[in-house]
Amino acid sequence: MATRSKMSAPATRASSRTKTPTISPPSPPPAMKASKAKSSTRSTAAGTSGTKTTAARKQLAQKENTPEIKPTAPKKAVRPPVVDASSAEQEPIMAYLRIRPHLSDDEATSMPYLDPLSDTAVRMTDPSSDGRGAFGLHYRASMTPPSSIYRFSHVFLPATQQADFFAKTTLPLVRGLLDGQNGLLFAYGVTNSGKTYTIQGANTPGSGGILPRTLDVIFNSIDGLHSDGRYRPIRLIGVEEADPSDPTPPSIDIDVPSEPVLAEVLAEHMDTSDDSDVDADSTVIKLDRNYEYSIWLSYVEVYNEKAYDLLASVNDEQDKEGSVLPRSASNPAGHSAHPVLVTRKALTVKPSPASDAVDDTGAGSGGRYISGLKHFRVTSAAQAKTLVKLGQLHRRVFGTLANSQSSRSHSMITIKILKNHRGDRDDPSSVQISRLTLVDLAGSERTKHTQTTGDRLKEAGNINKSLMVLGQCMEVMRSNQKRLAQSLANPGRSDTRDVKKASVMVPFRHSKLTEILMDYFAGDGRIVMIVNVNPYDTGFDENSHVMKFSALAREVSTAVNNAPLPRVQASPTKRSAPTKPAPAGPPRGVTRKVTISSFGPGKKLSEAHLEVLEEDEEVEDGDQSEGSDDEPINPLVDALFDEIEGLRLRLYEAEMRCAIVEAETREEVMKEMEGRMRAVERTYAQRLMSEVERNERKMDAKIDMLHQAGLLGTAEKYPVASPSESETEDSRGNLSQGSHGDSSDSSSEFRMVADLPSSPLQGRGKRKTATSSRPITTHIPRLEADGSIPSAVDDNTDDAIFREVGGDEDEDIAIPSTSSGDSDDYVPLVPAPGKTKNQKAPPQAAPAKSAQRRSTKSVVSKLEQDMNGLVISGGVVPEAEDSIIILPNRRIRQETVELGGPGVEYVPGKGEVDTVKKKKRQLGKKTVVTEEQVEEVVGAMEQRALRGGSRQNIRRMARVS
């Protein structure tokens, strides 16, 4: 009867959270170690209830092979004696990670922070590795994004099927259950991570969860081995003779004639038409056929730190039949006013009496049970599943599952198996009881996500409290076990008994959840933890908290022994005294309003309104005495827990406020920056445009001068177009383009008659061209190869130019001043009206349209001829085609850049090229001159004018340029 210690230093086996990007080889998952202990001393190793010594009664599961051990004489002991921890079979909590698959298009498609490394390890990397930490704090550039590696007993990838998952995680527990061992499985994770899917599953084929599969396997395995149900479980580990009046599983018939809407809604929730046996798990565990079994089910909900029986009839007192349906408390006849009032009572959690076990020394008394919780015997998997469905309906009715699938309470389904040898049916001492509890925990850390307030905040606070206490229990157990392991490793240094005495009390009783489950942690079974994670969620912090929790859980060991043997009690009908009537007076409790609705494709939405009264649990006098051998609740610790919880809630609220303020500030700053950027962009564009215009006007002036000087093309005489004619053509857009807005004003005395040869800047700037009232002679001198004007152009030419353009030197040439007074604006020379030679008289009346068109056409054709005749010589392009390309000079670019200020680049316009060479290459035979060349020509003209021209000419030149 050897017992081995499996306890080792946590560091060697436990999940380690490594703050390093390197991947250390994954450690194999610790193998499940079946208990070899037959009946033995056992240790809780938890440090709270001390270590228990189980009485030795023949263990039925190993009856054939186990030497019978005579029961020891019952010892009267308030606290169980401490025994060496090495005598207990220890096993770490198994932690399995399940990664939820991608479900909808609304979610991100990649896993932003979770990276599966192997079958047992995942890496989590903070997605704010772009440099942003919490609250916008920046990591230094040199820092690598923080990542952690978490290890599990196994990592299940999103594609994992429910059947595989069940086989690897839960089947060993089911085997243990049938073999007489207790087990606890709980699903832990944030909201929407797949906990309920893991436990309950879905309705589609193959998607049945752990619970229905467990029921399937149990009933498959005990097929033909059902007992007659003469015993039934009571409390935590107790067994008593069954009473014929024991409640049968409640009916699920929906019958609320007075509340048709409610009946409809409930009926839809209870719809079992989807259920089919097609999805049933066919696994069979081979059992010794000398035994027979009875299966019992209970379903508990822990909500707001209170425990409720989900299988109890809602109005149990009034309706002994066990009707599922709520009935108005105000009118039991069923004709109630809306909303329907439903009541339920919280159950008290009490310490398990030592007398329930064969050994009075404390076996099984470390735990607590829910007083008044009903266990129903089920004889088939289908019946059990229907019962589970009923429990879920009650969760809906009472609003903790309301309309969304999101659970706001912890739910616990316990399957108890009573097993006895066929040959010893009448021997109560042959009965053995074992249990398996499946817990679907409420989503963790939901306050931040849902921006909860009011009642919801209280709910969240309680959820967080219970999960926090669960974490703290594990933490304390781990450190107690660590200390004990160290003391065992160095026996000479400290006395193990001293170490145990110094063990910190595990605060199981500080939350209902841990209080109900404490016996598992204290050494009554094997524990499996499922960690559900939704990697598409943005809740990195929350998920990393879950991961840390699981890392902690894996460092805790629990004792794995066969369940304690129950002492079978006489049937309550034979022994129990009549129950005390409930104290009179109004029930204490809280009332909530709940709306349950049902809708689906093709169905109309139906809603039922309920008012829920949740009565507080009764405090019985006997409670204190019953729990006298338990650790008393320390009010200071309780107060500290409350304080912690209060602070935690305040922290959440503060964080929420911070997050909102941060988001608002970011938006404001972004808007302001955007506005500023736009203003800068606008200013820059305006400056650029005005520069371009200014330069273009300058260039136009120079070209006009060239025209007027006869340096471009041959001398031709333009017919004078009437203002209306030029406007007509202008409006067609064929000739004039890009004129100033004010130049189109008919009152202006300047009219555009022709466009000049195309320029890279043409069309971007606006140009004023004077309507010449007299012919202009154009002449393009041949430029030398270096761009200079050849000597053949003599001074007389200039004189000729001025004579031609301005007529007589003494003749008045009107030089209009610009409206803006900007000296840069070019204003062409215009002869004073009425004083020019050859000037046609202005039309007296508006000409006929056809005449105008003819006249315009003649102007156009004339201009075209002129354009074709324009030739730039000087070796730039030997044979010009029909136009001259003038490239902007470097100086203009330079000026533009300078104007723009530091950091501004000159961005060539569309089609504008950087270099003359490039342009030449692109334009082939087109005539190309640079602005420098034009300037040189103008410069040469100015010099000549200065040398040989009259004062008048000089003045004119100066004003023009």
Ligand SMILES: Nc1ncnc2c1ncn2[C@@H]1O[C@H](COP(=O)(O)OP(=O)(O)OP(=O)(O)O)[C@@H](O)[C@H]1O
């Ligand atoms: N492995 C999976 N395969 C397919 N669908 C899944 C899986 N896990 C979860 N889902 C789906 O994801 C959704 C959320 O899952 P579930 O309701 O189980 O989350 P939860 O963790 O229980 O949430 P809560 O804490 O709010 O109750 C459900 O629609 C469920 O069907």
